[in-house]
Amino acid sequence: MKINGKTRTCGLIGNPVEHTLSPVIHNHLAKTENRNLVYVPFLVEKDRVKEAVEGAYALNIHGLNVTVPYKSAVIPYLTEMDKLAENIGAVNTLVRTENGFKGYNTDMPGLLRAMETENYTIKGESVILLGAGGAARAVAMLCMEQEAKEIFLLNRSVEKAMAVAKEVNGIYKENKIIPMALSDYRKLPERKYLAIQATSVGLYPNIRDAVILEEAFYDRIAAAVDLIYNPYETRFMSMVKAHGGKAMNGLKMLLYQGIIAYELWNEVKILEETAEEILIKMKEELKIHE
Ligand code: NAP
Numbered sequence: 001m002k003i004n005g006k007t008r009t010c011g012l013i014g015n016p017v018e019h020t021l022s023p024v025i026h027n028h029l030a031k032t033e034n035r036n037l038v039y040v041p042f043l044v045e046k047d048r049v050k051e052a053v054e055g056a057y058a059l060n061i062h063g064l065n066v067t068v069p070y071k072s073a074v075i076p077y078l079t080e081m082d083k084l085a086e087n088i089g090a091v092n093t094l095v096r097t098e099n100g101f102k103g104y105n106t107d108m109p110g111l112l113r114a115m116e117t118e119n120y121t122i123k124g125e126s127v128i129l130l131g132a133g134g135a136a137r138a139v140a141m142l143c144m145e146q147e148a149k150e151i152f153l154l155n156r157s158v159e160k161a162m163a164v165a166k167e168v169n170g171i172y173k174e175n176k177i178i179p180m181a182l183s184d185y186r187k188l189p190e191r192k193y194l195a196i197q198a199t200s201v202g203l204y205p206n207i208r209d210a211v212i213l214e215e216a217f218y219d220r221i222a223a224a225v226d227l228i229y230n231p232y233e234t235r236f237m238s239m240v241k242a243h244g245g246k247a248m249n250g251l252k253m254l255l256y257q258g259i260i261a262y263e264l265w266n267e268v269k270i271l272e273e274t275a276e277e278i279l280i281k282m283k284e285e286l287k288i289h290e
Helices: 022-033 049-058 083-088 107-117 134-145 158-172 182-187 235-242 251-266 272-286
Strands: 008-014 037-043 063-066 093-096 101-104 126-130 150-155 177-181 193-197 221-226 246-248
Touching: 008 022, 008 049, 022 037, 022 251, 022 272, 049 093, 049 101, 063 251, 083 101, 083 107, 083 134, 093 251, 107 134, 107 251, 126 134, 134 150, 134 158, 134 177, 134 193, 150 158, 150 182, 158 177, 177 182, 221 235, 235 246, 251 272
Parallel strands: 008 037, 008 063, 126 150, 126 193, 150 177, 193 221, 221 246
Antiparallel strands: 063 093, 093 101
16 A cells, blocks of 8 residues: 555554554455555553553544553543443543544454354353453453343352452343352253353463363353464364364454454444455464464
């Protein structure tokens, strides 16, 4: 593309940022759409988040993504918050408005769109949610929004599972989230479950790990999503498949959180065929051959 006086800049703030796939997503979208826009990573040092957000606005930056560890830290420097982002308490997308940046969370809508493309539904399902970190907390909200039947929230530190359950149940004024220790999975009612793996266990280079290694657990899983995408097929996914369930990884979640951010910045709707093209580019970047 030709960079000229009218080129708009979007980017990512976080630390670290050098392994991000977001430039692949956004620069490919801009190219496909013939939009005069570039997307670059910005490494932001701890304690400089305020300057980064205000400076980006002053520099007429069109939109920003936010990654770890700043998804909550940026909030005080925004002029507005989308309701979902406010409930989740984490922001991954900043949209330029007349007075400052407005914060959105596109991770959860991204996960939902990714699941829909693979014909997964949450509504009416019994869900096992593994983990109680930032991602799991947001997935718990998504399950509430999407009217899951019940949500068993399993975490290594049971007190964290209890805190997340209490908070999310409180927001939605329901008691659908039942916190449990990870080791108590044997006490789960006999059902077929949708499992969402939101711990960091199994992430490269620890590819032989899975959050639960006991074979009997996997007999209960009809469908599973692992938020991890490196490795492309986690040990958790392999075990689900070996027991007859279907499994998807988190790469499409990453893709669609990017697409939804791009749609917010540019007020467009991206076609499914474009999304598929970008997925191929992301796999090339990750050196995934299927
Ligand atoms: P986080 O806040 O650090 O939470 C980590 C979670 O993993 C906690 O529940 C923690 O349990 C659990 N955990 C860590 N080591 C464990 C072990 N050895 N055994 C059992 N449980 C363990 O991380 P996060 O931000 O929620 O992210 C979680 C995962 O989601 C990461 O792998 C991340 O890459 C992935 N993710 C993917 C996308 C995407 O776009 N695909 C987006 C966001 C996140 P304790 O509470 O007991 O420590």
